[in-house]
Amino acid sequence: MWHNSQCCFCDVMPVTATAVPRRPVFPFAAIVGQDEMKLSLLLNVIDPKIGGVMIMGDRGTGKSTTIRALADLLPEIEVVADDPFNSHPSDPDLMSDAVKVAVAAGEPIHTIKKKVPMVDLPLGATEDRVCGTIDIEKALAEGVKAFEPGLLAKANRGILYVDEVNLLDDHLVDVLLDAAASGWNTVEREGISIRHPARFVLVGSGNPEEGELRPQLLDRFGMHAEIRTVKDPTLRVEIVEQRSQFDQNPEAFLAKYQAQQEALQAKLVAAQALLPKVTIDHELRVKISQVCAELDVDGLRGDIVTNRAAKALAAFEGRTEVTVEDIARVIVLCLRHRLRKDPLESIDSGYKVGKVFQEVFGVEIAT
16 A cells, blocks of 8 residues: 655654664753744655755854754654665655566565655765766776765655855756755666655745845745844843753753654644645734735745645644644744835845735734
8 A cells, every 4th residue: 555645754653773883962952942943844844845945144053053942852753675766665755767667577675764864965976976877988888877875865754954055056956956856866877767766845945134045945945934033131041051961961951852853743733634625714824925925925835835834833733723823823833925025125035025914814823
């Protein structure tokens, strides 16, 4: 029986001890503040079709720590053993062609459990390193498709993190966004074509002082979170103390947050299962589109992503109907990066989205 799910993390099981000792990762449940970033990441895990997150903000605000913590929080997934693409043993949308052929032939499929992959894309990566390469000489000499998988293969069913994405070559960003949107990576060379599943949550981060992404690329990220350095001295002390405790005794610190981690993990699993049942009233969908129209948002991505994010939030809260409050919590994250930039305007784009939302829905967004 095929298992066809909307989410690349859906086949999840309780965390089990792994034989190989892993480096301790700061627990997601212990991260203080940065609510926009945490909410955006969690919603993308519940529904990867939201289209990823662009995180813009100051240096040293815990972007990398949070993303690694999220990957570590997620339950282990079942993958086909010795498969470079983390193929799903029963979902054809998440299988490599070789596994599909083996399944169709009735061959036994051996599986293993592994942590959700978290792949860091280095700034200087080449297209071959990202997409993979075809060994033409071997293909011609031996008549086989010799493919060396790239980072997109490793990221299948996981998280692909690109730090300083605004400094990455535009062509590479395009490749990443295309793969994230389609769920497949295709490599073609000298008439030979190979494709494999590449279903991942794309997370980009950057510092706006070092340059913005082109609007055409920025628009293709599902959500946009802004993070700032914490100003409250008490909160800063709490963050520093937590980090010190973790560095001094990681095991004790992890044990302290284990119950919260397990509760959050169970909440994510439940949300993924509930998501297909979540509905959004027609009137609310019309109002979302009215907000997008009044903000002069190009295309329909803003409408689609806001609907998806609101549904994911309702599922996360354990509900099957989207409320106005759900929309209020996600609409700025989904639309602020889609507004046309006026260099002479000093008004924050998030404020503009909130103002129009209030006019259309008659509800103020809580700050």
